[in-house]
Amino acid sequence: MSMPQQDTDTVRVLQGLEDSSPSVRLRAALAVGTTPDPRFIGRLIERCAVEPEFHVREMLTWALTRHPASMTVPGLVGELRSERAQARSQALHTLSKIGDRRAWPAITRALLTDADDEVARSAWRAAVVLVPEGEEQELADVLVTQFGRGERETRLSLSRALIALGEGTMPILRAAMTDPDPRVRAHAIATERLSRDPDAGFEFAIEEAKRVVVLGAAGQEE
Incomplete structure (x- = not known):
């Protein structure tokens, strides 16, 4: 019995996000962003934490911004507690692009003073976007x-x-x-x-x- 076309496409995209070729990963992230699907949110966030290529990470971020903030923000906030610096910095970068101020409480002093310069820089940018008026x-x-x-x-x-x-x-x-x-x-x-x-x-x-x-x-x- 063959898999439904939708499931086949899902497997292809998920495999594409893990492919050894940056151009294949880029196309997979573009496909997810072009046709948003909540099933991909978790995998996009996971990939952001380990993706070595800058332009692919940017496409992953763009794909996440194409999904409802109510679905992406909780997962991204969870990444801010990761021990992996890239996971924290990319989650902060993505939150700054989404611009949903419900994420503000997660921008802690620890992140703003993070020992990793890239994490700190991402935290500063996100904080400026998300800070509530008066704070x-x-x-x-x-x-x-x-x-x-x-x-x-x-x-x-x-x-x-x-x-x-x-x-x-x-x-x-x-x-x-x-x-x-x-x-x-x-x-x-x-x-x-x-x-x-x-x-x-x-x-x-x-x-x-x-x-x-x-x-x-x-x-x-x-």
Whole structure:
């Protein structure tokens, strides 16, 4: 007895998501997103945690956004407790794309300060999208504790997140500009300058901030 066509298609898609060829996995994720089916949600989330190719992960995220948030958000929130960093970062990324604020309580301080830079960056982006009105300042209080961490991309992500929270976070930002740690001061100063002149570029803002910090230290020594 042959399998019904629907079941045959389901098996083909599920096998495609696990195929050794990235292009086959990409097409499988595209197929799921083009014709959403709740039966695939769990497998899409599982695949996000292990998929090595960036463009395939993006297609998996897109496929998940094509399904009802009520069906995808609970599973994605569950992934935030995973020991696998990619599972946490990709779930956060997908939640930021879905934009359902019911996920906000799951964006914990632990995620915002995660030791893995990619997880932290994804958490910052998701938090800015999901933060309820009136809670921006509390979020900014946590974000400023991360000033000075990581390489350029991490620092830029943090600056962009704080800037996106709006003018209300400026007092917190200005307080960080006087922090005893020169790395924190430089990052805070660069963020403030970037907020005033987005076209200046982050590298320029960082170099200018470093000069301000150095001059300030020299003035204190005199």
